[in-house]
Amino acid sequence: MSISQQYIDENKDKFVEELFELLRIPSISTDSTKKDEIKKAAGFLIEKLNELDLERVELFDTPGNPIVYGEHCPYDDRPTVLIYGHYDVQPSDPDDLWDTPPFEPTVKDGLIYARGASDDKGQAYTHLKALESYVKSGEPIPVNVKIILEGEEEIGSPNLVPFLEEHKAMLSCDMVLISDTAMFDKDTPSITYGLRxxxxxxxxxxxxxxxxxxxxxxxxxxxxxxxxxxxxxxxxxxxxxxxxxxxxxxxIELTGADREAYTKLPFDEEAYKKSLDVKALHGEKGYSTLERSSARxxxxxxxxxxxxxxxxxxxxxxxxxxxxxxxxxxxxxxxxxxxxxxxxxxxxxxxxxxxxxxxxxxxxHASVTDLDFYGLKAGADAFEDIYGKPALFSREGGSIPIVADFKKVLGVESILMGFGLTSNAIHSPNENFSLKDFHRGIKTSARFLELLPEYS
CATH class of the missing domain: 3.30.70.360 (Alpha-Beta Plaits)
Incomplete structure (x- = not known):
């Protein structure tokens, strides 16, 4: 086990306590009365980035909510990874349907219950702690990294694309790493390579x-x-x-390779119907349920x-x-x-x-990442090393418009390395995120950064 991975194991309780601090901040971007909370969340992240001794940490004002930025680029011959996440959250209402207070993180049965636990504070924070595992253990961060954390994703990121265009040179990179999606199912790591x-x-x-x-x-x-x-x-x-x-x-119709990838996913249609309490499914003829729900x-x-x-x-x-x-x-x-x-x-x-x-x-716009992209391969191997199972590749029915914007403005592919589950109740009462996957997410992110130079 590397020194950085050992550091993660030794500090997992500290990492959870820090995440709880962030989750307690009701940074609701749809609520204009929460502007001070938005600034508080951004300030918390600036403080955590400053603790990493990066070459540059800066808070950028926008016409809306601020953008948090960090940078550490000491190498001329290694890839540059732009880590993206968002610190704003959805409203918590209806609050009476929450079993615990939405902005007081509570652990039950190994799950953290709080608004933003999975979408996206918990998942985004894994990457900051992965970087910390290198800095605090004395190991150099293996690649160049840039970090951008925005506060308007839940309202359509109205100021992010102008920010990308204005700071295109500053944000130049080889790929974008995003954790704002879900694994295919519990303990089955998967990388999302397509979004609608x-x-x-x-x-x-x-x-x-x-x-x-x-x-x-x-x-x-x-x-x-x-x-x-x-x-x-x-x-x-x-x-x-x-x-x-x-x-x-x-x-664009699904290719043979696309359809073959779907057959490898462990999907139980009967269990799917049972979980939704429906007797039958419905949709276009000639396509499977997974194809209809993610690629049509x-x-x-x-x-x-x-x-x-x-x-x-x-x-x-x-x-x-x-x-x-x-x-x-x-x-x-x-x-x-x-x-x-x-x-x-x-x-x-x-x-x-x-x-x-x-x-x-x-x-x-929809987006699809080339399955042969070396960043995807490094991500898949990182998942397998930490989870002990080969990572699957899947497309997701939801939308993250910024992925297409990264491709259009910066000309790079995105790696959607999600650690959540579709059962995390994001945008709903009782949103949750597994403590185990928060920990494994940090380790996977650190391992990805370690493997990446070998694939470039």
Missing amino acids: GLAYMEVEVTGPNRDLHSGVYGGAVENPANVLCEMIAKLKDEDGVIQIPGFYDDV PTLDVNGLWSGYQGEGAKTVLPSKAGAKISMRLVPDQHPKKIAELFAKHFKSLAPDTVKVEVREHHGG
């Missing part, structure tokens, strides 16, 4: 100029809630195939509103109805193009009895 993109829309259908009595006006005036439901129903066919003209024009484009209603929502009955014919609709995208679908196709088609579905408004919220 996103186009997020909001629609509103308006009928009469005010809510009406359904008994007096029903049958004479079009009900926008009914119309909205009918319009949404026409967006997909019975097999889930999206009916927007041009939607699939740019879709989708369209889903995320929210619906209209009419009376209170207790009891109120016989109202609503004036308006609305929905939030997300579309997950695959290479090479462009979110702006898809948003335009959606808006044009959705408006074409409306009868002349209503008015329709379509708003685009935000989006991002």
